[in-house]
Amino acid sequence: MSVTGEEKAHGSGSETSSIGHVAIYERPRGWRGIYYHPATQVCLVGFVCFMCPGMFNALTGLGAGGQVDATTTANANPLSILPSPFLPSFLGHSVHNVLGPKRCLLLGTWGYSLLIGSYLATNIHPGAGDFVVVAGAILGACAALVWTAQGSLMMAYPTEAQKGTFIGYFWAIFNVGGVVGSAVAFGSNFNSEANKVGNATYVSSSVMVMKIFDHIAEDYPYKMIRTDGTRVTPIRYPSWKTEFISLFVALKTDPWIVLLFPMFFASNYFYTWQFNDYNGALFNIRTRGLNNFVYWTAQIFGSFFIGHFVLDLRRFRRRVRAFLGWTIVVVFVFAVNVWSYYYQLTYTRASDPPTAVKIDIHDSSYPPYVWLMIFYGLLDSMWQTTAYWLMGAMSNDPAKLAVFTGFYKCFQSAGSAVVWRLDAVQKPYMDIFISTWVLTAAGMIFAFPLVYVRLKDHTEMDDEALLARPNVGRLPEVSQK
Template sequence: MSTGEEEKANKSTSSVEQAEIFERPKGWRGIYHHPVTQVCLVGLVCFMCPGIFNSLSGLGAGGQVDATTSANATATHYATLAFFAFFSGSVHNVLGSRLCLFLGTCGYPLYIASYIATNIHPGAGDFVVVTGAISGICAALIWTAQGSLIMAYPTEAQKGTFIGYFWAIFNLGSVVGSSVAFGLNFNSTANKVGNGTYIGLLILTLIGVVLPTFLVDPYKMIRTDGTKVTPIRHPSWKTEFLSLFVALKTDPWIVLLFPMFFASNYFYAWLFNDYNGALFNIRTRSLNNFVYWTSQIFGSFLIGHFVLDLKRFRRRFRAFLCWSIVVVFVFAIYTWAYFYQKTYTRASESPTAVKMDMNDPDYSAHVWLMILFGLLDSMWQTTAYWLMGAMSNDPAKLAVFAGFYKCFQSSGSAIAWRLDALRRPYMNIFVSTWVLVAAGMMCAFPLVYVRVKDHTEIDDEAL
């Protein structure tokens, strides 16, 4: 055979290998090894751990009377998450997704248990802060593994649907966690949750630790189109560090989203501690927490399905429409919240003061503010991810954008929770929150105008 014929044969063989289709397993094994089943299982892992963490944060003060310890622990959690997320991709490449998920879940039961320790020994506040740092490191591992799996398992046409499955299940974790807190504290007259609530949440997080062991080895997974899954390998931390500068140089417009990223979780400190934690008794805080996370599920679906995926309109029009809706929500909700905030201070709403109950006549208006904040939160996060996706389809570039998002988001959270722990005036924290979310949307407008196009162009793809 001539050299030319050998080259043709090699190319033909390579093409066959690239197009090789595998038969999916049948019966029960086919169901268990189905990509949807495995993505839902990953969602359950995050349901039981980060979801329960969110529900505990949403109680205000972590369910305690004094919010200082909880605020310090949450600030530490997000600070370590922002730092270690930069290195978690390299760890993931060595350990793999299943082991990363398992190790990542281990910090959350420890964090919940620290609150039980605080109830028993009031001087154990430092232990809560330390477990906040540990859970932040674990969170970096969980979110890295989660992102790898939900991007690797679907086919190209299924990515949006699979992500939707995951986020719905994940947010249900916060809903269930807040339901447990509400049910166990319905008849409570105290201003903090008892050990029974923490034990209930602890059991859920311990279930989350076990769940990763039931995941199928990603290398054995076959997609619905018959192609084998090749789990995503994250760049080394050195390559990732270099990619940050390359992304900024090739697509500097992303800088205009940084304020939006920074503000995306900044408002949690005011909403959970300085509004929900300051004004309401424990059973009402639990109910507020429940309706907040429930409204998130609907908010994401409404903005995503009825605005951002509305195919009858051009993509640029949808981008401007979505931006306008979020801006209107921001100014309407924060104006409403301002009229509440100006009626109380840290001094007037001390931890021992009489708190509002769900049966009080003024409560219905206050709970609607929580519902609207939940809708705004989910619409904000969905819009941020959609804008990044509209800028490129290149996975490497989107991974860098997502890294920017998590870094600035966690940094903003850490700063806000620390300001609350330092007992800065409620109004100061509220105004800084309002300014940041408004600035985030204003800075995003030039990017929407210039950078979002009806179709992603080839020049925008590669990193």
């Protein structure tokens, strides 16, 4: 049952999306109401990413994918094979809007188990590096589908007053995958004197990833009613050509998104220095496992802090919250990079070969190093949460948000491809570190005009460019009993 009313709606999170007439629906009750609650569905998306990208992150965070030689992993990383993630990410929204999020999630998750299996193959047969490269290329395409669906749903399901909190929910559940995977790696390799993980780590990770196929339960967004009574209504376009054109429609109608491209480019760029050139270069395998564990644990707290307690702080207008979130991220960018620069001065790629004696958890010099990993985890989660929140503040339309997410993953993949390749060709650690610092600072500087000019206290219908396009196919209204 629906009624037409003015801007305000019943329920929590009453910042509504547009000025004018909006349809208000009664939310389902009982178990159906719990299952179709936006928070439940965002948590299910988080669980998918917990089992797939989360477990992959646990291995990546060990440095060199848990191997001794970081060069092979850098060459084989799915983000180092530029066409693999770049093109699927650029066109991922088209696949998403045609196939729907559930099919995208299902198809996309297969690549993660394949890549982890390829790491196991190299442990058994050291000459199997080509298999890792091929698996990485496949994962690049699969990951684009997962992240496009994830980003669109995570930003579309909450009301405007809940977006930071919902992003925090997702990021917390997603990073539990990194925490669990890191704990497995740390425990199974605690007594290892080798500088790489054992086969059991890869087997357990692969099994956990494969189990996700039994649990993908994400339903279609047109069944979702937000907590304020408004319905999430995605758009289906009549052809692939129209979907491709929507990329340019989004840029033409909302060119401010271009100012976020540097932030997108830098959003995974810093991983290479953190994981390979810091964690992988300085520490033995059990210490790398512990560093990885605290890094992903810190992400849970960082995302929820900035999402719930800053970006969704209701005592302030949305523009004020945006400036506050931007300021906190900038402070963290410069604080952790100054700290990192102090450490980077003490070693080079030549002074720390793979066979060198590494820092152990029992060394007296270790505590400050692990604290840097904790602060890097906080920065990463706050960076990603803020980027998603800014996109979500520009629109509530899932189709348009899918386009934005496609841009996000496209430039994120391009940045990662560049830096992983630089690491693979043995560029000096300091060069990679300085480029990381410059790019993260530039990303925040370019984002400032968008925050200052484009961001509004409420999203208006004029911002829903793709929603308002003529000649598009809408899904039919579905009554909710």
